[in-house]
Amino acid sequence: xxxxxxxxxxxxxxxxxxxxxPALFTNGSGFPMLDLSACKLLLVCGxxxxxxxxxxxxxxxxxxxxxxxxxxxMEQFENQQGELPEIIWSTLGEIKQPGHALLTSPTIAELxxxxxxxxxxxxxFCAL
Numbered sequence: 001x002x003x004x005x006x007x008x009x010x011x012x013x014x015x016x017x018x019x020x021x022p023a024l025f026t027n028g029s030g031f032p033m034l035d036l037s038a039c040k041l042l043l044v045c046g047x048x049x050x051x052x053x054x055x056x057x058x059x060x061x062x063x064x065x066x067x068x069x070x071x072x073x074m075e076q077f078e079n080q081q082g083e084l085p086e087i088i089w090s091t092l093g094e095i096k097q098p099g100h101a102l103l104t105s106p107t108i109a110e111l112x113x114x115x116x117x118x119x120x121x122x123x124x125f126c127a128l
Contacts, residue, residue, distance in 0.1 A: 004097060006081055034076065036085055040068035044077045044090040049108040058118075062125055087128065101128045 036042065041064050043050060050071040059066060072080070074092045088095060089103040091111070105111055105121045 033082070034070050034072055034080055036070055036080075036083065038068065039070040039085045040064055041070075041087045041089060042077070042085045043069055043071040044074055044088065044092055044095065045071055046073070046092065046107060049091060052108040052112075054108050054112045058121070061122070103128075 034042075041059075041062070043055075045055075049055060050069075056066065059069060070085070074090075077095070084097065084100060087101045087103065088097055089105070091105055091107045094104050095102055103121060103124050105124075106114065106117050111117050111121070
């Protein structure tokens with residue numbers, strides 16, 4: 001279930017059920033829930049983008065240590081339940097998540113080739 005929909009159900013007082021042992025179901029999404037307890041920034045990106053050299057440079061500029069960052073795909077993000085970190089950065093398109101600081105940029109590979117996109121990302125971060 002989308003995280004945002006789960007929040008709406010919670011606000012309406014509707015009990016949200018979660019399967020305790022999803023491994024018993026073969027048709028499940030197959031994505032384990034992320035441990036976001038020590039996460040300061042959630043990066044929603046494609047495979048391998050977190051390991052790109054530009055990503056570490058951007059995190060360094062944001063003054064965020066790699067240990068304080070969790071990365072996931074869009075599908076993992078949509079299936080995530082529970083509290084999310086305050087800052088969410090997506091390279092896969094705009095995310096609607098009220099109550100959170102949202103950063104949106106092109107993919108890391110595109111960002112490396114577009115100085116104006118890097119500048120826009122920096123402006124978004126400074127506006128937080």
